[in-house]
Amino acid sequence: MNTKRQGRSGRREAVVTAAMDLFSRKRYDDVYISEIAETAGVAHGLLFYHFKDKRGLYLEVLRRMLDELVDLQRRREDELTGQQWLRGVTLRQVEYRREHAQTMLVMMRPGGHDEDVDAVVEQSRRAGVRFLADLVGLTGELPPRVRITMRAAMGAADGMITDWLTHGCDLEVTELIEAVYVVVVAALGTVCEHELDLKTVVGGPPARRT
Numbered sequence: 001m002n003t004k005r006q007g008r009s010g011r012r013e014a015v016v017t018a019a020m021d022l023f024s025r026k027r028y029d030d031v032y033i034s035e036i037a038e039t040a041g042v043a044h045g046l047l048f049y050h051f052k053d054k055r056g057l058y059l060e061v062l063r064r065m066l067d068e069l070v071d072l073q074r075r076r077e078d079e080l081t082g083q084q085w086l087r088g089v090t091l092r093q094v095e096y097r098r099e100h101a102q103t104m105l106v107m108m109r110p111g112g113h114d115e116d117v118d119a120v121v122e123q124s125r126r127a128g129v130r131f132l133a134d135l136v137g138l139t140g141e142l143p144p145r146v147r148i149t150m151r152a153a154m155g156a157a158d159g160m161i162t163d164w165l166t167h168g169c170d171l172e173v174t175e176l177i178e179a180v181y182v183v184v185v186a187a188l189g190t191v192c193e194h195e196l197d198l199k200t201v202v203g204g205p206p207a208r209r210t
Contacts, residue, residue: 011040011042011046012046012050014040014041014042015036015037015040015042015046015047015050015051015057016057016060016061016064017040018036018039018040019031019036019040019057019058019060019061020061020064020065020100020103021039022035022036022039023058023061023100023102023103024099024100024101024102024103024104025101025102026102027102028058028102028106031054033047033048033054036054036057058117059116059117059120061103062103062106062107062117062120063120065100065103065104065107066107066120066123066124066127068096069093069096069124069127070124070127072089072092072093072096073089073127073128073131075088076088082135082136085135086135086181086184086185087177087181089131090157090177090180090181090184091173091177093157093161094161094173094176094177094180095173097161097165098165098169101165104161104165105162105165105166106121107120107121107124108158108159108161108162109162125151125154125155128150128151128154128157129142129147129150129151129154132150132153132154132184132188133146133150136188136192143191145191146191146192149187149188149190149191150187150188150191152187153183153184153187153188154184156183156184156187157180157183157184160176160179160180160183161176161180164176
């Protein structure tokens with residue numbers, strides 16, 4: 001790769017990095033092209049060269065974040081059990097969404113405002129369902145009831161984290177993780193009891209109190 005092309009690639013990456021930071025901390029309408037350019041240390045026109053407009057850059061940021069969110073679901077070497085894997089993923093997701101709060105709130109809330117944004121959000125939700133399927137060892141096309149319930153479990157987790165973020169993170173992270181874990185495992189228990197021994201995977205649904 002020649003030096004000029006490397007320079008363009010480096011400047012483009014600087015723009016995306018700056019935009020990710022700004023969009024994570026501010027609402028979309030409160031972030032300006034001039035601010036992104038200044039933060040990235042590039043000429044104003046470079047943003048239009050690479051992304052056409054602010055919306056194009058925003059979509060690139062969302063796609064980049066989607067890739068990072070999916071990577072957070074990857075099993076780590078020290079996550080030897082399903083329970084450790086699920087708790088680890090929950091912790092990584094919570095921390096990432098707290099660090100990128102404004103952008104994540106867009107990705108966790110219902111869509112319907114922008115088809116391209118909704119497409120990224122949909123990919124994120126399908127990736128979440130795929131993670132749960134991998135967690136419990138289900139391959140191929142999921143039975144409708146299992147798929148729907150897993151989707152609902154991920155939606156519940158998103159809703160819990162959204163509420164937490166919009167209330168100033170007013171619960172300790174460890175407590176939030178436990179709350180999300182209990183809800184997800186309970187949901188899985190309603191559809192997986194005949195597919196596999198859930199207790200051997202993630203500890204089983206919480207015991208009912210009498």
